[in-house]
Amino acid sequence: MVADVLSRKSMGSLAHIAPAKRLLARDIQRLEDTCIRFSIRNSKALLACAQAKSSLVKRIKATQYKDERLCKYRDEALAGKSKDMIVESDGVLRMGDRLCVADVDGLRHAILKEAHNTKYTIHPGSTKMYHDLKQFYRWESMKKDIANFVSSCLT
Secondary structure, eight states: OHHHHHHHSOGGGOTTSOHHHHHHHHHHHHHHHTTEEEEEEETTEEEEEEOOOOTTHHHHHHHGGGOHHHHHHHHHHHTTOOSSEEEOTTSOEEETTEEEOOSOTTHHHHHHHHHHHSTTTOSOOHHHHHHHHTTTEEOTTHHHHHHHHHHTOOO
């Protein structure tokens, strides 16, 4: 019920909320503003769901054909010579569940920049950033690229 009220009303109209709970109400509203959705199923449970998707995924998929190494991996996967690489029905190359990222058009740097500088990551160190990114992406020298990127960050 609180989440429904907050998603429809501005903080100015929430003056009826007890002063002790206003900070919580503001925090919930901020989370709602960042696409985290709340659902109350019964009086004992609160379900929160957040989904963040990189704006670069379409670009990653479109540029795979520009990278010679990825084209070689794709050919091997289609010929059944690779147990690690998978070509999906739409032609996208993956290593397991991870998108293979081409080394073209500054794409890898854009991924690193997005992962390091977005509001919800708070400038992670190289180890945290590597563990986060390796869940979704794959490229040669990824760990080294991340370490170099993080070490050059001025903040």
